[in-house]
Structures are given as C-alpha cells and as structure tokens.
Amino acid sequence: METNETVEKIKLQISENPIIVYMKGSPKLPSCGFSSQVAQIMINCNAQFAFVDILQHPDIRSELPKYANWPTFPQLWVEGELVGGCDILTEMYQKGELQTLIAETAAKYPSEESAS
Secondary structure, rough: OOHHHHHHHHHHHHHHOOOOEOOOOOOOEEEEHHHHHHHHHHHHHOOOEEEEOOOHHHHHHHHHHHHHHHOOEEEEEEEEEEEEEHHHHHHHHHHHHHHHHHHHHHHHOOOOOOOO
C-alpha cells in the first residue's frame, strides 16, 4: 500500500474513533506486555474504545510512528491527539487523570459502539 494511503487510513481511523488504541494484538488477546497493560487500564476506565492490531496491519505499524512522531506501541489517541504509550498511560491512570479524560471524552460521544 502507498505511504499516503496508509497515512490517510490512519487519519480516518483517528478522526472516526474518539478513543482508539494502536496495539499489538487485541484487548482480549494482547501480544505484548505493554499492550496488555494498556488494554487492562482502558478496561479499568470502563472505556468504549476502538483498537487496531498493528500486527495485522504492517503498513500502519511502519507508518504510524512517523506520523505520530512516537516510536513505540501501544499508542492511545483521544479526539485526534496522541496521549501516549504505556508508561504515560500508567502514570496518568495512577494519578486518576486518564479516568477523567476517558469519562469526559465518552460523555461527548454517546455510545454508538454499543448500539449493536
């Protein structure tokens, strides 16, 4: 896939999902310790969040670090802004900041996801 197409796909995912995690594996079956920790934190925040398994999408895996200017995964994006990776999210969670951010964001977007 073309680099521009991949970047457009990333932008679209970030714009369509107020809370999205780029991770290795899925929240139920994470493929690395850091992704597992972030998935657990998000679940503990009662967050409705989208995720992209970068192991299934090598194009995103190679382009997102350049686009985000952030070299590692997982990455949490909230309302189009990169919040950070595992260390930052763990610290924010321990201070209670992440829960507030997630709750405030979720309140702005009534759960379309759970309308299945």
